[in-house]
Amino acid sequence: MTLHGRDAFETNFVVAIGEDNHLIEMHEGTVEDVRTPGLDDEWSFTIAGSRDAWERFIEEVPPPHHNELFASFYRNAVKAEEGYFGLC
Numbered sequence: 001m002t003l004h005g006r007d008a009f010e011t012n013f014v015v016a017i018g019e020d021n022h023l024i025e026m027h028e029g030t031v032e033d034v035r036t037p038g039l040d041d042e043w044s045f046t047i048a049g050s051r052d053a054w055e056r057f058i059e060e061v062p063p064p065h066h067n068e069l070f071a072s073f074y075r076n077a078v079k080a081e082e083g084y085f086g087l088c
Contacts, residue, residue, distance in 0.1 A: 012041070016048035049085040057085075 009029045014037055015022045023037035037043065047069065049057070056066040065071045069085060076084040 011045075012043040014043050014046040016046055017054050018051040021046075046088040047085055048088060050083060053083055053085055 009026050012023060012025050015024060021037055022034055023041055023043060024031060025033040025035075049072070053066065053072065056062055057069075057072070059066075065075045065084065072085040073087050075081045076086050
């Protein structure tokens, strides 16, 4: 995130792994905190996927459409296929 955020990424977001939600707090392109979101927390978007989708994503050599977030979003949003990531 530091490389891609270039000290400017200031958006909090949630990563949903199955039923588990993790709020990622960003400050100047750096992860400041990771925790379960609370009622008073705000975030801009959620990347949601099943535990299986995340396990495929982090494999040493991920299968096609699991190797990049937007490729997975496409399979979910356009093709309506299950087992890929959603963006909320």
